[in-house]
Amino acid sequence: MAVVGDKRVGCDGCGRTVALEELTTVTMPDGQQVACCPDCEPHARAAAQKGGSLDQRRDTCDGCTGTFLVAELKDVVLDDGTVVTCCPSCATEAPTSGSDDSSAPDTDDTTAVADTSPTTESEHTDEKRYRCTQCHEQVTEEPFRVTTIDERTERLCADCKAAAEDRGIVAAVDMRKTRAREILGVEPDVSDDELRDVYHDQIKRAHPDRKSGSKSAFQLVTEAYERLRTDE
Ligand SMILES: [Zn+2]
Ligand SMILES: [Zn+2]
Ligand SMILES: [Zn+2]
Known part of the structure; x- marks a missing residue:
């Protein structure tokens, strides 16, 4: 199945349009779910801690x-x-x-750098390794599942993904599972039932018709769930 067109959504913080892959959700104290780009995420989390809202x-x-x-x-x-x-x-x-x-x-820069570090689970010796289908380098970070314009599916490291985007051969990039888990706040060993419960809870709050939700947050939560639900 070829998905043509990169998925791009608006950041609820700065309004920039960014790739869905780049966004994450932050839950504010009033239950509002906001979708944030990497720049806005630290601000949103700080605001959430202080009990404020992103609009301020x-x-x-x-x-x-x-x-x-x-x-x-x-x-x-x-x-x-x-x-x-x-x-x-x-x-x-x-x-x-x-x-x-x-x-x-x-x-801001230091937070951004710290943010890109892999999660603690990758510090175990049995850490999972992946191989980029382009450069064949072994990477510890989950590769991007990229659909090319000629409908091939590649699993690319960050460098090769960026190179492919520069060459304009990328039709779609799937959300990475590690990212999807972060968004929903679930562990890798989450059961199907748990996953569904978490999704139902979050999607209610993220719904664009609700004051607590937004179109971006809704899309993000849905995408994350779809990505984890289809086990491949
Ligand atoms: Zn000015
Ligand atoms: Zn932003
Ligand atoms: Zn590569």
């Missing part, structure tokens, strides 16, 4: 004084050492000393 993540640009989503704003260090918060257009015009990002304290 707006801040003022020190340059044009406009209100922007926090994800769009960035700290810029000026020549005299002052740190200002700028929207994308003000950031490019700010008079910095040239060495742009390297000098700025960027906490």
